[in-house]
Amino acid sequence: MNEKTLFSKEKTLFHKEKSLFGKDKNPSNILPAKYTLESQIRFRCHPGVSCFTECCGNIKIVLTPYDILQMRKRLDMEAAEFLHVYTEPTYLEKTDFPGVMIKLTEEGRCPFIKSKTEGCRIYSDRPTACRYYPVGMANFHEGAQEGKTSEEFYFVVKEAHCKGFEEDKTWTIKEWREDQGVDLRDKMNKGWMELVMRRKSFGYQATLSEQAKRMFFMASTDLDQFRSFVFDSSFLQTYDVDQETLERIKEDEVELLLFSYKVLASMLFGTNDVRVKPDVLQAKVAAIKSDHEHTGKTMEERAEMDYKKIKQDWDKAKTAQPN
Ligand code: SF4
Numbered sequence: 001m002n003e004k005t006l007f008s009k010e011k012t013l014f015h016k017e018k019s020l021f022g023k024d025k026n027p028s029n030i031l032p033a034k035y036t037l038e039s040q041i042r043f044r045c046h047p048g049v050s051c052f053t054e055c056c057g058n059i060k061i062v063l064t065p066y067d068i069l070q071m072r073k074r075l076d077m078e079a080a081e082f083l084h085v086y087t088e089p090t091y092l093e094k095t096d097f098p099g100v101m102i103k104l105t106e107e108g109r110c111p112f113i114k115s116k117t118e119g120c121r122i123y124s125d126r127p128t129a130c131r132y133y134p135v136g137m138a139n140f141h142e143g144a145q146e147g148k149t150s151e152e153f154y155f156v157v158k159e160a161h162c163k164g165f166e167e168d169k170t171w172t173i174k175e176w177r178e179d180q181g182v183d184l185r186d187k188m189n190k191g192w193m194e195l196v197m198r199r200k201s202f203g204y205q206a207t208l209s210e211q212a213k214r215m216f217f218m219a220s221t222d223l224d225q226f227r228s229f230v231f232d233s234s235f236l237q238t239y240d241v242d243q244e245t246l247e248r249i250k251e252d253e254v255e256l257l258l259f260s261y262k263v264l265a266s267m268l269f270g271t272n273d274v275r276v277k278p279d280v281l282q283a284k285v286a287a288i289k290s291d292h293e294h295t296g297k298t299m300e301e302r303a304e305m306d307y308k309k310i311k312q313d314w315d316k317a318k319t320a321q322p323n
C-alpha cells in the first residue's frame, strides 16, 4: 500500500469501498433498482455463511466523528491514541476535506476481525459504513445544494462473493436498517455529512486554507482537542455561546460532537449556527476598514489585487486536485 500523508493526493489501491453512503466503488455491483423503506430484500449475514468476514478486507472504511467516538470509547482509548493505532488519513467523498479511514493490516484485513468464526470484535460499535452494507442510501444533499427538490431512496450492493443473498431471510429495508442501528448513526452523522456534501458541491471553486482544513480534521477526529479548543483557547471570547449550551457540551461528549458540526459550519461556510460576538465583529469591521484606508488603494486597485489573489488560489487548487 502506498504511503499517504494528510494533505497530499490520495492514491487508493482498494478493490472496493464501503463509503459513508454505502456506495460501492464499482457501480456494476449496484442492483439497477430504487428501493424504498417498504421494499424487501432477501439477505442474512451470520457466522455460518461461507464468506463470513470476507467483506472486512481490502476495503476502505471511512470513519465519521461519531464512529470514532463510539469506537474509542469501546476500546477505552484517547482520541489521539486511537487515531494513531487504528486509522490513516484520507480525503472525504472526493473533497479536499481531510478525514480518516481504518488502517488495514499488512494482509489487507480490518484490524477488528477477531477470527473467521467470531467476526467483528467491536460489532455493536462498528462504524457506519459497515452498518450500511449491503444497503446504501442515495445522497439527497447533492440535489438539495443546487436548490432542486431532492429524492431519498435506497439501493442494494450485490457482490459475487457475498453469500448473504442466498440465505432464507426476508426484511423490508426499514427492518434491515433498524436491525443495523443505521437510523441513530444517520442522526448523529447528519450535520457532519452536510458539511462534506456542501464542500463537495462547491468543488474547487472555493479554496480552503490549510488552517481551515486542519480545523476540520481536528474537530472531526479528535474531540479531546476540540474540547480544549473551545474551553482553553480564545474561542469563547470570540463566539457567543449561551450558558445552557456551554453546560451541555461540558458534560456530554455527544452534545460536544454535535456542537462541533455547528462550529465548523460557521467557520467554514459562514452560517450563523454559532455567532461571533457583536463587539468582536464590530472591531473586525473597523480593522478591515482602517486597513483599506491605510493602503490608500482605489476601488479598482483593490479589485485587481483581489482578482490576482483568487487566481493564485485557483491555480494552487488545480495543482492540488486529486485524480
Ligand atoms: S469494523 Fe468490524 S464489521 Fe467493520 S470491517 Fe472491521 S471487522 Fe468488519
Ligand code: SF4
Residues within 6 Å of the ligand: 044, 045, 046, 049, 051, 052, 053, 054, 055, 056, 133, 161, 162, 163, 164, 165
Ligand atoms: S460477504 Fe456478505 S454474507 Fe459474507 S460476511 Fe460479508 S456481508 Fe456477510
